[in-house]
Amino acid sequence: MLFYLTLILSCQLLGELFVAATGLPVPGPVVGMLILFAGLTIRGNVPDGLAMVADALLSHLSLLFVPAGVGVIVHFALIGTEAVPISVALVASTLLTIAVTAAAMVLFTRMRGDDGSQ
Amino acid sequence: MVPSSLHEIWVYLAASPLLALTLTLIAYQIGAFLYRRAGMNPLLNPVMIAVLLLVGILLVTGTSYQTYFEGAQFVHFLLGPATVALAIPLYRQLRHIRRSGAAIGAALLLGSLTAAASAIGIAWALGASTEVVVSIAPKSVTAPVAMGISKELGGLPSLTAVLVILTGIIGAALGPPLLNLLRIRDMRARGLAMGTASHGIGTARALQVSEVAGAFAGLAMGLNALATALLLPLLWKLVFG
DSSP: OHHHHHHHHHHHHHHHHHHHHHOOSSOHHHHHHHHHHHHHHHHOSOOHHHHHHHHHHHHTGGGGGHHHHHGGGGGHHHHHHTHHHHHHHHHHHHHHHHHHHHHHHHHHHHHTTOOSOO | OOOHHHHHHHHHHHTSHHHHHHHHHHHHHHHHHHHHHTTSOGGGOHHHHHHHHHHHHHHHHTOOHHHHHHHHHHHHHTHHHHHHHTHHHHHHTHHHHHHTHHHHHHHHHHHHHHHHHHHHHHHHHTTOOHHHHHHHTTTTSOHHHHHHHHHHTTOOHHHHHHHHHHHHHHHHHHHHHHHHHTTOOOHHHHHHHHHHHHHHHHHHHHHHHOHHHHHHHHHHHHHHHHHHHHHHHHHHHHHHO
């Protein structure tokens, strides 16, 4: 358990170091995720201990963004004055994204002669 | 009026990280309880409830966000390791990627670009400030990664966190009726769309509909986070840099 927690933190640390060294505008933890993903692909399976640590971290993933969400308190004024562009952009862009992605997936799978029936 | 002795106890407790940390956990569990009680209605998102409760407490007690964050940072810190841990569910979806990889990749890239470009375009056209436009750009990406992207581009990560949650709720509530309206019945396409547009909250909703949709939504959430994290900063530099 402790070993795999250390492994996850080490991947993150490597990711942060990579970003700091290259100056790429990518979040360090995302690079860490890629490093871990590459490791899993090479190994060919997920060790039980790693699965346990990951599931523990991810089972309450939404709890982890509560502290940041509370930060909205600092931006009340900004959200108030820009409520219209924010709400229209959120609703319209989300619906458009769902429609485009689903339609594209249906189109591309049909082009490959795969109708989705399994 | 609060009696002064009670007030003193509050001042004492508010200065230690324990109070903010405990309140965060309690508020989240109240949110999770109400969400389950309401049959997992996406409008009663547990994060939203927890945030509203905590904002209310901070406002009523006149506590600054900075003071709150000194305790809550221990929860916040785990976002990084959790992002790294997303490699595991992504790896578990590997057989799906291999089977319909080309179609998934192309649809996802199109969806990813649509999500960022339309959010930027609409917000900008309606007169949003640059800060808000940057903060809204990664709105469809899972919160830990979206906040990282927002920070990289000079946005407000905490505003992004709230916009991401709202996007998840909007997608979970309106996505299924929209897909029905468009007569899209392929569960892979439905899942991929939900995960791309509204990350984990959309994935949870897709999982309620079908396991295939849930798996594709989870996959889309991971790939979209990756695609947006890698492409958005580069595109941003190209267009606005």
